[in-house]
Amino acid sequence: MKDVIIIGVGPAGISAAIYLKRAGMNPLVIGQDFGTLKSYPGKIENYYGFESPISGDTLIENGIKQAKNLKIDILMDSVISLDQVDDYFTVKTIKHKFSSKIIILATGKRRLSLSIPGFNQFKGKGISFCATCDGYFFRRKKIAIIGCGAYMLNELAYLSQINKDITVFTNGHELNQDVDFPVVNQKIVKFLGTNKLSHIETDDGKHYEVQGTFVAIGTPSSIDFATKLGVVIEDNNISVNQNYQTNIEGLFAIGDVIGGKLQIAKAVYDGMMVADNISQYIKKDKK
Incomplete structure (x- = not known):
């Protein structure tokens, strides 16, 4: 049983892992898809602390290295299913299976579209x-x-x-x-x-x-996982409360998938805040 499992290796997920580690927990971060930053066509020039522009994939790779240096467990694997059994969740990857009472969805939004005539016409109609x-x-x-x-x-x-x-x-x-x-x-x-x-x-x-x-192309997104579990979705965003928790106890979501400004700084902020809220959540649960 893992303390916290974070699905997503982008800025939101890695930031959450770093702050959870500093709070004394041992999170497991799972992901393989770098998301939209991997395919970002230009250089990132508006993120604090970088004298020169940096590519999206380099930024993500640096974040993963930073987390590993802090002895955070990172598993580069694709999550293919997330299920809830009683009061804990099971996360299945291509090669492994894990469980935890706390999950953070941080995969970002998958902008899946098939450029095939009729695809958009029949979405939801077959x-x-x-x-x-x-x-x-x-x-x-x-x-x-x-x-x-x-x-x-x-x-x-x-x-x-x-x-x-x-x-x-x-x-x-x-x-x-x-x-x-x-x-x-x-x-x-x-x-x-x-x-x-x-x-x-x-x-x-x-x-x-x-x-x-x-x-069922590629890997599922946070929206896919949330939908299957019965999470409230509004305007294609996962609905969370002020603590970043969904309507399902123990299931949190951060980053692009909850809406707001799609910026790296916002994703990092979400990661910091959800880690603090989870720390409080665990303390409350132990009382």
Whole structure:
């Protein structure tokens, strides 16, 4: 059982870990995706203390090195699921499984969009991003799942418990694990339908009938984790109170995923404040 598990290795998550360490706790930080800073096209020039501009990925790498120098446990791995069991949470990565009574979501916002005709048209009208949330509504229907990695396999395992008519679309990528369902490796060129999604067209001209499609590309975001656990989401932001705690006891969120100014300074501030609030939360819980 870990003191605190932080999902996300960006400025918010690493800052929270540093302040928690200073408060006498031993947080575990898990993450592999550097988020939007990794792909930031320019140099960061407005962050205090840097005489010269710095790239986003270098800033994140420096933060991780700083945390490691403080003997903070950093696991560079992808979190593929977060579940709640009784009064604690279980975090599953590609290679490991951990538990804690306190989780901090700090992955930032995943700006996932497929540049495929019909994708935006059928979001919420046959295209879903949450197997746990929406899978039940598509039981006994013909469904598809899009993806090729560990996250997709985890979602597929859940869907297979309630539906046996599933087709896996890798969208042109290789699937390195055998599955007990049909696999289509061709690229998707169009989502078709009228009021709801009805077909997927691939680049070899074939049309596949589907009544629902689940997107599980890359790794899940904080919004994905929160949605599955029943966290209140408002305007695509995780809703938190003044202590950065969600409506679920022990589950906190910081950084871009809670909204506000999308700035590094704000993310670092969130990390500092959530660490202080968690320290108070633990003291109160022990009384």
